[in-house]
Amino acid sequence: MDQSNKAFSEALIKSLRGERGHLPIVNALSDIDAVLAGKRKEELPYSIYQLVKHMIYWQDFLLLFAKGEKPTLPSHVKESWPExxxxxxxxxxxQVIQHFLQGIEQACTIAQTVQLDKPLEKWPGETPGGVLRNIASHNSYHLGEIVLIRRLFSAWPPPTGGYPA
Incomplete structure (x- = not known):
């Protein structure tokens, strides 16, 4: 792995795990119980559970691309949200949380083991690095929503603290 690929790999891993602009993802999720995960307020479009399941859907989808496969796009984005x-x-x-966190670790393994700037055969114009960056930014976006929902239910900060270490 050349030096620029190594530097990009390390930056991606930090972004995937949440070690850059916010607290680690595992810290934001690990103390949420099933009751809090399913809580809703009328003005909220979804629960934490629905957010994490949506994040898993796209993370799994994009991981297949990063591994050189070509998953089938859903016919509508609604399919990526659980009812x-x-x-x-x-x-x-x-099990949902473990699946999500294992997906992050799979993405980190890919970041460490593939040429990140090599074009993907089954997704012209895209690279493994671009796909992993997409996973990191999508997860980060929805993590912010999870933090806000936790705040609305007075369930913030987590025991590990609410800010990056």
Whole structure:
């Protein structure tokens, strides 16, 4: 891996894990229980659970591209949002969080092991680095919404603190 690819890889990993402009993603999610994950207020378009499931949908989709595969686009973006507002159980919620965090680690592994600027055969004009940057920015965008929802339910900051270390 050349020096510029290594530097980009390290920056992507920090962005994927949330070590740049905000607290680590794991810190913002790890103490949320199934009850909080499913809470809604009338003025909110979705719950934390729905946000995380949506993030997983696109993270998984984009990881397939980063691995050289070509997933099928949904016919409408609504398909990436679950109808259920809350997890069926605490165990279900913990599995959702683990799936999401494992996806972040898969993205970090890709960032460390592939040539990030090599064009993707199945997505002309895109590179693995671009796809991973897209994952990081999409997750960061929705993490901000999760933080705001937590604040609205007086569930902020998490035990680890609400600001980057």
């Amino acid at each position: 259920e507002e809350s997890p069926s159980s605490e165990e279900d919620w913990q």
